[in-house]
Amino acid sequence: MSLPHPQLDRDGRLQHFLDMDGLSRETLTEILDTAETLAPVGERRVRTVPLLRGRTVANLFFENSTRTRTAFELAAKRLSADVLNIDLVSSSTAKGESLLDTLRVLEALQADMFVVRHPQSGAARFIARHAAPSVAVINGGDGQHAHPTQGLLDVFTIRRHKPDFTQLVVVLIGDIVHSRVARSDLAALSILGAAEIRVVGPRTLVPADVTALGGRFMPNLDEALVGADVIMGLRLQRERMQGAAVPSSGEFFRHYGLTRERLSLAKPDAIVMHPGPTNRGVEIAGDVADGPQSVILEQVTAGLAVRMAVMSMVLGNRAASNAA
Numbered sequence: 276m277s278l279p280h281p282q283l284d285r286d287g288r289l290q291h292f293l294d295m296d297g298l299s300r301e302t303l304t305e306i307l308d309t310a311e312t313l314a315p316v317g318e319r320r321v322r323t324v325p326l327l328r329g330r331t332v333a334n335l336f337f338e339n340s341t342r343t344r345t346a347f348e349l350a351a352k353r354l355s356a357d358v359l360n361i362d363l364v365s366s367s368t369a370k371g372e373s374l375l376d377t378l379r380v381l382e383a384l385q386a387d388m389f390v391v392r393h394p395q396s397g398a399a400r401f402i403a404r405h406a407a408p409s410v411a412v413i414n415g416g417d418g419q420h421a422h423p424t425q426g427l428l429d430v431f432t433i434r435r436h437k438p439d440f441t442q443l444v445v446v447l448i449g450d451i452v453h454s455r456v457a458r459s460d461l462a463a464l465s466i467l468g469a470a471e472i473r474v475v476g477p478r479t480l481v482p483a484d485v486t487a488l489g490g491r492f493m494p495n496l497d498e499a500l501v502g503a504d505v506i507m508g509l510r511l512q513r514e515r516m517q518g519a520a521v522p523s524s525g526e527f528f529r530h531y532g533l534t535r536e537r538l539s540l541a542k543p544d545a546i547v548m549h550p551g552p553t554n555r556g557v558e559i560a561g562d563v564a565d566g567p568q569s570v571i572l573e574q575v576t577a578g579l580a581v582r583m584a585v586m587s588m589v590l591g592n593r594a595a596s597n598a599a
Contacts, residue, residue, distance in 0.1 A: 426459025449509035465489035
């Protein structure tokens with residue numbers, strides 16, 4: 276019998292965490308609930324728990340990142356794991372060593388988990404398929420495909436302010452087509468039953484299959500903001516664009532930038548989000564990013580609890596499966 280999904284065992288438990296595909300509302304809720312129990316660790320005098328003591332987590336970053344790598348490193352250390360930070364942008368892979376050879380070397384160092392960030396979509400699944408059975412893989416962002424822990428920390432932040440997803444109108448603004456965050460957010464919000472997910476941006480930056488992804492395309496930002504509960508800005512990912520997808524940053528801000536005036540069209544208690552890095556004056560005005568409705572810094576803090584939850588659950592599930 277074939278497995279239900281590469282990241283699930285035969286009982287439907289997480290063995291890797293690669294994307295939102297195949298995950299149920301119950302699984303996402305379990306991760307969010309676990310993150311909620313781990314969140315207070317960051318407020319204690321001793322900010323560690325022994326859940327991964329004796330385990331080794333290797334951060335394999337084939338793509339430059341500061342925020343995600345630092346968040347995974349700190350989350351692993353709070354779980355008492357040993358951490359290896361492998362800069363594969365300038366390591367042996369850049370000198371001609373194959374990806375599989377690099378994996379074998381890291382496996383020989385007895386790493387229990389690989390956190391992978393890669394510029395190619397599908398790289399995390401490839402590594403999960405070829406890694407040793409003893410190694411768990413977490414996707415820290417692959418190409419334009421997925422950034423599942425970012426998607427989870429976003430819905431974790433939303434749930435803290437607005438627990439009932441079935442009543443929520445969520446607006447995603449900006450470069451959807453190049454955003455792995457947007458795809459993970461769309462998937463997570465759909466699984467959790469969000470009432471409506473409105474997608475706004477230049478038609479060149481919105482995927483043709485946005486409806487299949489769970490979103491509803493709306494070309495006019497002002498109309499989309501009316502009645503919104505959650506507003507998420509996304510940066511223009513020019514490094515992934517081919518050609519001029521938008522004429523200029525200034526023109527983008529005029530049509531799609533989130534200003535205080537536009538924010539007033541949403542519900543009075545609407546929250547403003549952004550996965551970062553934030554480009555002020557392009558996708559969001561500075562006084563909105565720093566304003567009372569912004570939860571952008573809360574998202575950063577939430578990322579630690581969510582990543583702690585995912586890492587502890589994945590390795591815990593694997594230990595349970597091996598003991599069975």
